[in-house]
Amino acid sequence: MRMQAQAQKTIIRVAVPVPLRQCFDYLMPDDTDPExxxxxxxxxxxxxxxxxxxxxxxxxxxSSVESARLKHAIHLLDEKPLLNSELMQLCHWTSQYYHxxxxxxxxxxxxxxxxxxxxxxxxxxxxxxxxxxxxxxxxPARAFRQVAMMTAxxxxxxxxxEAQLDTHSGNWKVTMRSLEAKGWVECRALAIDRAxxxxxxxxxxxxxxxxxxxxSKIMAGLDRFGVFLLHGVTGSGKTEVYLQTMxxxxxxxxxxxxxxxxxxxxxxxxxxxxxRFDVPMAIFHSGLNDGxxxxxxxxxxxxxxxxxxxxxxxxxxxxxxxxxxxVDEEHDLSFKQQDGCRYSARDVAIVRARHNDIPIILGxxxxxxxxxxxxxxxxxxxxxxxxxxxxxxxxxxxxxxxKHQHLDEGLSEPLIxxxxxxxxxxxxxxxxxxxxxxxxxxxxxxxxxxxQCQRCDAHMTLHQASGRLRCHHCGSERRPDSHxxxxxxxxxxxxxxxxxxxxxxxxxxxxxxxxxxxDRDTTRRKGAMEQKLKDxxxxxxxxxxxxxxxxxxxxxxxxxxxxxxxxxxxxxSADFRSxxxxxxxIMQVSxxxxxxxxxxxxxxxxxxxxxELLQYAVRQDYPALSRYLLQxxxxxxxxxYSYLAMLRAEATQQSMPIQFLRDAVTCAxxxxxxxxxxxxxxxxxxxxKRAGRYRAQLLLQSPERAxxxxxxxxxxxxxxxxxxxxxxxxxxDIDPQDMF
Amino acid sequence: xxxxxxxxxxxxxxxxxxxxxxSRKTPAGISITRFTLxxxxxxxxxxxxxxxxxxxxxxxxxxxxxxxxxxxxQIEVQGFLSYESRQKMETRxxxxxxxxxxxxxxx
Numbered sequence: 097m098r099m100q101a102q103a104q105k106t107i108i109r110v111a112v113p114v115p116l117r118q119c120f121d122y123l124m125p126d127d128t129d130p131e132x133x134x135x136x137x138x139x140x141x142x143x144x145x146x147x148x149x150x151x152x153x154x155x156x157x158x159s160s161v162e163s164a165r166l167k168h169a170i171h172l173l174d175e176k177p178l179l180n181s182e183l184m185q186l187c188h189w190t191s192q193y194y195h196x197x198x199x200x201x202x203x204x205x206x207x208x209x210x211x212x213x214x215x216x217x218x219x220x221x222x223x224x225x226x227x228x229x230x231x232x233x234x235x236p237a238r239a240f241r242q243v244a245m246m247t248a249x250x251x252x253x254x255x256x257x258e259a260q261l262d263t264h265s266g267n268w269k270v271t272m273r274s275l276e277a278k279g280w281v282e283c284r285a286l287a288i289d290r291a292x293x294x295x296x297x298x299x300x301x302x303x304x305x306x307x308x309x310x311x312s313k314i315m316a317g318l319d320r321f322g323v324f325l326l327h328g329v330t331g332s333g334k335t336e337v338y339l340q341t342m343x344x345x346x347x348x349x350x351x352x353x354x355x356x357x358x359x360x361x362x363x364x365x366x367x368x369x370x371x372r373f374d375v376p377m378a379i380f381h382s383g384l385n386d387g388x389x390x391x392x393x394x395x396x397x398x399x400x401x402x403x404x405x406x407x408x409x410x411x412x413x414x415x416x417x418x419x420x421x422x423v424d425e426e427h428d429l430s431f432k433q434q435d436g437c438r439y440s441a442r443d444v445a446i447v448r449a450r451h452n453d454i455p456i457i458l459g460x461x462x463x464x465x466x467x468x469x470x471x472x473x474x475x476x477x478x479x480x481x482x483x484x485x486x487x488x489x490x491x492x493x494x495x496x497x498x499k500h501q502h503l504d505e506g507l508s509e510p511l512i513x514x515x516x517x518x519x520x521x522x523x524x525x526x527x528x529x530x531x532x533x534x535x536x537x538x539x540x541x542x543x544x545x546x547x548q549c550q551r552c553d554a555h556m557t558l559h560q561a562s563g564r565l566r567c568h569h570c571g572s573e574r575r576p577d578s579h580x581x582x583x584x585x586x587x588x589x590x591x592x593x594x595x596x597x598x599x600x601x602x603x604x605x606x607x608x609x610x611x612x613x614x615d616r617d618t619t620r621r622k623g624a625m626e627q628k629l630k631d632x633x634x635x636x637x638x639x640x641x642x643x644x645x646x647x648x649x650x651x652x653x654x655x656x657x658x659x660x661x662x663x664x665x666x667x668x669s670a671d672f673r674s675x676x677x678x679x680x681x682i683m684q685v686s687x688x689x690x691x692x693x694x695x696x697x698x699x700x701x702x703x704x705x706x707x708e709l710l711q712y713a714v715r716q717d718y719p720a721l722s723r724y725l726l727q728x729x730x731x732x733x734x735x736x737y738s739y740l741a742m743l744r745a746e747a748t749q750q751s752m753p754i755q756f757l758r759d760a761v762t763c764a765x766x767x768x769x770x771x772x773x774x775x776x777x778x779x780x781x782x783x784x785k786r787a788g789r790y791r792a793q794l795l796l797q798s799p800e801r802a803x804x805x806x807x808x809x810x811x812x813x814x815x816x817x818x819x820x821x822x823x824x825x826x827x828x829d830i831d832p833q834d835m836f
Numbered sequence: 837x838x839x840x841x842x843x844x845x846x847x848x849x850x851x852x853x854x855x856x857x858x859s860r861k862t863p864a865g866i867s868i869t870r871f872t873l874x875x876x877x878x879x880x881x882x883x884x885x886x887x888x889x890x891x892x893x894x895x896x897x898x899x900x901x902x903x904x905x906x907x908x909x910q911i912e913v914q915g916f917l918s919y920e921s922r923q924k925m926e927t928r929x930x931x932x933x934x935x936x937x938x939x940x941x942x943x
Binding site for chain 1: 862863864865866868895897898921
């Protein structure tokens, strides 16, 4: 037996979705042909007391575990590998780079339904065909329905789809079932002819010089790895550059992967793709159910879908013939996963392009500082689209100094006048306030008590319409207090402005105008967002008030005025990235104003009009702005001038997280090379208590990526052994985007 | 002086409402009304009658205030005195009404 096992590879190394940094060896399932064993197959294995679906990572002849102690796998789920070697390689890289267990990375890559013990069948379009037996059989003439069906199938070379059969006969299913029972017909997944020409539903638009240059540069690099940073101001026609490059790639018979921050927020981009290409697409977003998601994944995996579009997790979509990757709005935070395996889809996408030796386009009006520095160092090729493609001109931008201004619920007089001016002349105004609810807190006028969340170090936000106090961090809620718990006074006042309160003020100030508030609270119902956007686009609503939901990708043709109500929150924050984000946000929302024939105006309310960041933003000078921010980062040695990792811990007991992190620091100091990595902390998290748990963090910083990862690799196994690690929930975040 | 629940703070004051009462509601739905009360009377002091004038802000919570009361109404307020804001420890006093009686006569 043992000899045979060595001669033939019958031991499978399985990655199971558990938080353990290793694969497990199993004997192949009974009655399995060893020839069928392949890496990338899913397999059901016994694991402790449960059964888990794992991925065969390798098939080996020998195990370091003696064979008597090896268990048998239960059964294989697939005949052909679900994950090809390219995707497995990507998962291996992700596991190593983010120091996350391989089994869990595979689980991230697979849609939920394919992580279960069931076959990976495409339940999409199928066709009924004759079997060999059926072709050589004469059906008795008295079974006239069966005869008719067999005749029809004989005439159809590729078989008949269910849709075709429906037109053939009303109850074909009964007839078909009896034919199937006789073994004369079978049901096959509909084969798609790959050689089919990519049909364009519309011609490409004429390109301006900058677009033309960008397209030719990308075209010249289609056969090899290269990162193109497509920096185009809003409305400069980035999408057309994508579309024309995609056309060539699709015509070469290769697939295109497109990552976007949020599908629901970019319906217009989807529309453009559908208008241009008549090819099967697989779209991934949070609105899909498990079945749809698995179906789309398999469509991409089988190569039927030629265009794969999705949010973050789509970066792991299996594709047999990738030819181009596009990351739209590459600076967007949503590309970073915030729990589990904390990967950055943008960074994984770049690695994937490199593995496949194909180009990748990173598109943005406000590229991340990391990408800008990479382009300055010639690692990325910078393609700039400085002009707005359509006739529109840049909007005029103004800062409104709020110092000594009389504010009506956060609205300054110059702003109120401007809204009148624009709306009265048939324009549309968009007010941006990144704070939902009525007021961020309830304050006792007599003693100064404020409504704190009992489970978080945070205020509870007043939601007037629903009559609730809600914590935006842990979700707990209660009725607003009728009396101050500290002094008994009933004089409790809402303090500060949220969108609900600003809406109330706008209704008072503009009683005859249509006002639409678009935030998470008004778009909770399914379809509500689409309806709101449609009303906004049609110009029916004259004043739009929204949170960051409104900042992205929408095109409101009638929009002429954009106002940022509170730009100060981003200027002064504990997070070193907040300035970059606020600047990007201002540039993005400004891009919304006056896109068509109307010259737009942008107003930014601030208490610090002299702030350099705002000055650059007002001049729409993103290169200067990013230079300024990069200089700041260099002085402070923040990324991209250094590399970060964050070890976070939380527990219900306040002392535990800090204790664990202290022990972790002690471990690290014994590891060779630890002097090349700075350990900052441990400190309590900026919001120490959240959802009833105390949180602390330890920041690791190094000028060299290799030093940082070298330390972490040696360090993690030791951390896992720490006694104090069992009393906390901990996680490691590589390249953290959020300092909280 | 220690704060006790038994400490006495009791005021009865009549007069004319001289500002339009302004009402608002707290998020919990309790209405808060404020107005200025102008008081005039003759009181005995050192064995002699003395003319007394004073003007003070009154605040009334919940049902204590009736909406029939407007500017010009003659009322009698029974309540207690407090700083207007405990936070700033202002020296300005305000009457917290516990009951308000509308007086029918005019003088």
